[in-house]
Amino acid sequence: MGADGITPRGEDFSRWYQDIVQKAELADHSPVRGCMVIRPNGYAIWEKIQQGLDRLIKQTGHQNAYFPLFIPESFIHREAEHIEGFAPELAVVTHAGGEKLEEPLVVRPTSETIIYSMFAKWVQSYRDLPLLINQWANVVRWEMRTRLFLRTTEFLWQEGHTAHATDEEAETETLQMLEVYRRFAEEWMALPVYAGLKSDSEKFAGAVRTYSIEAMMQDGKALQAGTSHNLGQNFAKTFELQYQTADNRMDYCWNTSWGVSTRLVGALIMGHSDDKGLVIPPRLAPLDAVLVPIYKSDEQRTAVLEYAAGIEEELIRADFMIRTDAREQFTPGWKYAEWEMKGVPVRIEAGPKDLEKGHVVLVRRDDRSKRFVPRDGVADALRETLETMQRDLFEKARAFRDERTIPVDSYGDFRDYMAADRGFARAHWCGGAGCEEKVKEETKATIRTVPVEEEAREDGTCVVCGAASPRRVIWGKAY
């Protein structure tokens, strides 16, 4: 462990991750196994994610609503594949009000069943469609093994649910939201992602097709960062979600659902942070900058704090989130380390020399580069620094990912590459579940995503069995 108490990434990635979560005060373990207390620093990041994404969701025409936590157990059982996927991880309430319940209540693992049963009441004709709903909620899945943010028993997420008149429209919606997630990941989170289709073995139970975005973490492993499902008419048929067509027939609706969760906070950590602590892309940082005043004598103290107060006031007026760290009991150096640990994107230093020269020092968190900027231009300089840092973080992550995503054409090479834990392989796949299963058993790698763009088409032979393959797919070990 280093002087700052963080296990270096290269030494033990998993411990490094836990150290960041603890030391940056993002989350803590609750008394209940597998559950997580999201601490203020962590929750502030989640709030930024919510704000950014909520806007994109609304801009694409969706409205927020809220459906209840409790779902009648029978609802979950109605859709055969759905229950098969979820049965082992359900938490069920059997008693309430001091009595045994007539029908047990499931704590939602996801809300398809309750939402589409309600949609059935609201949709009469094609004129009621499309119905575009989103909800921000908590869900519970009784997982065997948990990790803070990445997989917890209870987690926070957003789940969109829509109903459409045609299959084509539902598919368009599914892809639209996949694109929203891709944009959010890349432009807000500065995480480059591969977007594409899930193989049958990885798709959501109850969906016709599942799409996802997949990001590469700094240890070369994949993190599924968002999913978008085309549900077909599976749930519509189960819950009698029908509508009257323009030519007076009855038809079942076509549904989609899509979500991202607090797991994204984990993605941010593992995507950008370093051995000094948390690194957050500026667009998602709760604080834009921290101002550290520096002084020796009392006269300096008075002058510098006044200088700092003026800067802070100006930056707040320019709509930045900023805090001055005027704590007396810590030295500037100590504060630098502390704020680096917590991932504040920019540090502003202001001391007697800066006051004298009429400038301030801006230091970037990611590369710790220093800039001296005139006092009067501090707001513009800060804005520019944050924008540059946002871009640089994305480019750095993209270069890392690209370098570690390599084409592989023989099964021997494939096994060697996966054994080295480097990253993703782009290899041909015949589409057979058997080949996928064999790879998983022998290398622990799975198909992360199947690229669907036209440009991705390429004739080749399956890296496992040698049969004809229309495209390379992305393979990797996953969280």
Added chain:
RNA sequence: CGGGGCGUAGCGCAGUCUGGUAGCGCACCUGGUUCGGGACUAGGGGGUCGGAGGUUCGAAUCCUCUCGCCCCGACCA
């Protein structure tokens, strides 16, 4: 749920084998000197040793059971 590791002050650990007054570093509190990359000094506070039961004159230490965390596997966003 299987295999491995670990629970002792807020954090990191020693002490456990071989039972005998619970320690160290950091953090915390008070004073003084410091302050542009994790300051120095003097004094001080803080612990049902994860929990329960047992053995013993005496248990952090030995025995039994139990709970939690981490790593590896099976399940998953």
